[in-house]
Amino acid sequence: MFEEKQLDATKSGKERYDAAVTKTLAKNPERKEKFATVGGIPVERLYTPLDIDSLDYGSDLGYPGEYPYTRGVQPTMYRGRFWTMRQYAGFATAEESNERYRYLLSQGTTGLSVAFDLPTQIGYDSDHPMARGEVGKVGVAIDSMADMETLFGGIPLDKVTTSMTINAPASVLLAMYIAVAEKNGIKPDALGGTIQNDILKEYIARGTYIFPPKPSMRLITDIFEFCSQNVPKWNTISISGYHIREAGSTAIQEVAFTLSDGIAYVQAAIDKGQDPNVFGKRLSFFFNSHNDFIEEIAKFRAARKVWAHIMKERFGVTDKSAQMLRFHTQTAGSTLTAQQPENNIVRVAIQTMAAVMGGTQSLHTNSLDEALALPTDKSVRIALRTQQIVAYESGITNIVDPFAGSYAVESLTKRIEEGAWEYIKKIDEHGGMMAAIERGYPQQQIQDAAYEYQRSVESGDQVVVGVNKFQVDEDASIRQLLRVDPSVGENQVEKLAKMKSERDNVKVKDALEDIRKTAEGSDNLMPSIVDAVRAYATEGEICGVLREVFGEYKENVVL
Template structure:
């Protein structure tokens, strides 16, 4: 006889008993304050999680041990007991001289990796003297227009000892070339240097929107860097697949997870199609996630990310190499969560977000400074941000044990829920033909815009509380000092550009740019020609403009 009655597990029976005997009388006397409790992603959160919520999970298969498939509990068997995460504060403003001084200051204060923020003209591939750069030089990051600037930026910083992460995307291959030439001039061996290039162009079309070329040639440039690094700079990470900006643009946790990992799979797919061996290049793909306010949702997100990546790499590419299966990631606290109002409160937000990153097993971390909703950080604010990490690492004891939240009914259940949500998105994106096609259709862009709007509505209704903004407001005058970037930065940068142009050999610049165009037209790897152009002191603007001539520019359709 087929069974018609649904079986109730002993755990479920116990929950029902508790609800009836203990919960119901309490709720009758003291009702809960809200009908629906929800996360910052507007997902409903249950009152209580019990073994009944994780009965569909198998310890060995789904949760397992750190350092073992599917890496839910981390990629290192010893967690942070062997090595703490890298404290890598993102910095860059004004001239290369000023940023170089900030880098040296941060290294003296115990920071162990560098991370460069470039200004908008650099991110868009324009020189400081372009009319489009007016008002923007050195404002949101450091201005770099040629190898001359890069030499100043890393002056006195040994690139074979310090790892540097560069946040640069559309013109990433050019900045990588500048970095490699500076390293070479310092006498560093390319075989030995390490570092990370963000170089994640897909999320530019999805969220951050600092693009230059159309999507497909831009993807080709990314694959060129994979291939080049694979051969010549084997310890370098040529891409950091970024959910950070996707989240900042308004995505929910599950959208951040889904779109980022699906972007990662797309890069692997393109690399494989270009003839690269996944077990050689995938271990050098790293990820970059946001750490938002909802503590448990974030911890679960990082755990789910590792599990999904390991399973998908195995399923889609048949990988067995554990370095290919292990997802490594950087975390940055959520800039979007910082408030202009009562700015010192941001120190607390950042500490809690950073703790989520650590409990999620991040490999490196940037903590935002409390003044970043107002301007780029002052020295003092940047120092408190670094100290926040040091307090978490060395005072709280959270790094003493591996994956301390593993086994929590809530966290394991949420990890599974986020995984399932991401896989639903994968199915939709796969059915469109892949991530490039989904982006061309505007799919992730629309999903994120919609979430951003729903969140804003929830804030305006008061359902999502922002302390100091829609609750506990105060009349206050902003009294914290902020960093002001002088308009004279542009003059300073233009002067160095003029000197560089006067000093270099115009003939070799012209030849190098012509060679680069040839390489681009013939679909050859563009990296060798880019390096040659950089060595000849061709400017960033000139190199990007040569590639624009071949590839054209991206125009965003209206979604």
């Protein structure tokens, strides 16, 4: 990136500086012997042009909106439009969640993000024995299209975009969304939004799997195909590093495992005869924004560059938007402390800055009380205001990719890129991500990193303010926390029984039979699932049939 003469001068300057440092260290040693990022990458005291000498501006950075997209996917980034401020929310019943969504929209969120309860995420109706105690706890309980109609009541589905954190049963929830919109006179091609639909990271880190890998991959590629033809503005998958990082991975592992999952999905769809230039445009990603400010900015930039390279070089993709890595970000839940929770506001603000400097397309900011319970209205508002302050007041949104050219950021971007390629190569050697997961490889890597981190916190090497340093005695009992009413489970079960007694049960039976036959064959499953939800077949009934045909995944326990 620099002229020979310039570099020579820099070199001799660096020697002078190093000599001065040696003298200083003799008198005043540094705080630690070794410095590293939160993700464990060793960091230098000072970065200079010498550290990024090997970079070529055109091919390594380029311009925003141009390959390899290191500097962002749009030419004007936030000067055109801010990222989508999208707060993940949902709890108890569809009625209560609907109220929270309308509150969030009235406060200036620009997209919805639905949290489902665990029974919904694992394909059980609220009356299933495995659902006991869990209904409405971590998200909203959805059993049938009737709940979905309530959930989106009074919300114009052709005007907002909706992200749904749903994986194993993604086809069912997407089908319900399409059917609800249709009932309100909105055609599928007018719908915008995202389903998470990323089963591989469920096996690796998040745990809400249902079916074994093969049929799971089929469900995913069926969705790709169906949406290409019918719901063209829908993001068919959100390939997620967020949960991998929350499970304890390093930043490099987060990038590498996520992109390796992406490779597996692209390959699976290509194997089904689909064109990556078409479905590739609707792939989206989801990353974590963690504490280490510089490392995180570098991580987002590196991820974009590596993915563009994968799509172009490995899969021969020529369509520009199919080469772009577009991503949602959530601030790191695992960095929130139960101790002195107000401090979390500051952590979230720093993480927000990193996500924005990294060029995110949408963002969820965590609330200060989430290490304790689901957030209250007030704490959610503070979290949203944090995004708005960064957007409207900080000035960082006026310049595209403002950290480019920083010797430190460019150097770390390069380091993360190289680290990610090393892992991707290893996973290829395992025979791809699915095989690697079966051998417990990514799980083991993540666990080792998590344990290492815990030990560094306990040794005091990693300071967590308010937890292992600067503690105070607190009266935690006075905190106002959100409580899910214990009657939610019973009410939901009653509602479900009533709905079942009022629907046309013969129609439901036929629709479920149709799903069974399709599942046993190889046709696209989406049309028969859409038909079934229209007839008010429940999620548990549909997943029940699929469980019978496909079987269930059994976790490979790694410790």
